[in-house]
Amino acid sequence: MSTSIDGGVRAEKKARTRAAIRTAAMELFARNGYSATTVEEIAKAAGVSHTTFFRYFQSKEQVIVADDLDQERDAALAAIPPGLGHFDLLRQMISVLFDVGLSDDWASNYDRIALINSDPGLRDAYQAEGERAISEATEFIAEYTGVAPDDLHLQVFVAAVSGVMYHLANAGDPSMTHEEARARLLDAVDLLERGLPLRG
Template identity: 45%
Template sequence: MTRLAEAGRPAVGLRERKKAKTRAAIREHAMRLFREQGYAATTVEQIAEAAEVSPSTFFRYFPTKEDVVLADDVDPILLAALRDQPADLAPIQAIRVAVRTTFEQLASDQWEQERERYRLVISVPELRSAMLDEVTRTTAMLTGALAERLGRDPDDFAVRTFSGALIGAMLAALLPALEDPDADLVGLVDAALARMEAGFPL
């Protein structure tokens, strides 16, 4: 679990902290091995050995090797931040505040991990294909949170398309900037959401 996740949740017991530490170790060693020998050449068995866990333990935390890269620890924290916003804020304003609140808490090493995750997704064909499922899942989570906030059905067409536009705007801002270590990713995302709030004028 990231420090961000720890900061955004109530205190947890020793068992949960150990599970979070194991999960983080698996991902850390996996990303190191991907850097050193490539994604395709790295096996689950190698990751498990490096993290000093069994392959069966690996699969308890990540159903597939792809999930080590694709699983997004920031999503639930962002949704919690959204739920914390005052009810009188318009949805787009609540999202902007929640995004800033969440992203500004990320330490530099966490931002680098996020950059590395997305760079892998872009460069590895099988991850690019699987990313659609992850984007769909994230969009559904956001749709559910917005529907709850608005007292509407998650299947509401307006809510679903609004959520899809939000995700699309954020990805369009983030992905081209991942290779620039000096890019202000928080500012870029907020600028994209500001344009959405203004009706995307061209």
């Protein structure tokens, strides 16, 4: 029992420290700009050492890009009921992943998203995270449907879907709410399933 309690205390402390670093970083970025802010300044403002900073984040970019929701996303995907066709599976994946993101204050933080979109380095780091997510999603769809991950049919499906999702996410209205973005992506899935008609 004590081991479990100790583990819980450590996890809470870790979460508080990560949150403190992020809060300090966002305040400094708002005041001084992202590029002009150093790791040393973030660590000092958060009340941690330079070494401690790197125990929690690999880089300044990761302070913003990472969202710590891998376990929650895995659990949400695992809870999707079996037997869905690939388009219905895609709809479920989009919906549950949005739910996971919206339930977390950091992942759904509009200031964070605006900052990512405003800096080329952050956009590149965020895109790299997106490519990792696409690879993991491909593995999940393959396992769910019983199709080999390197099957051409699956590869084309994933490429088409990820291309559309990426374009819409980057070409959308910055004032769009998260729920509006979700609805737009689900509408796009409908169009893909209908064979890409040019009119309704």
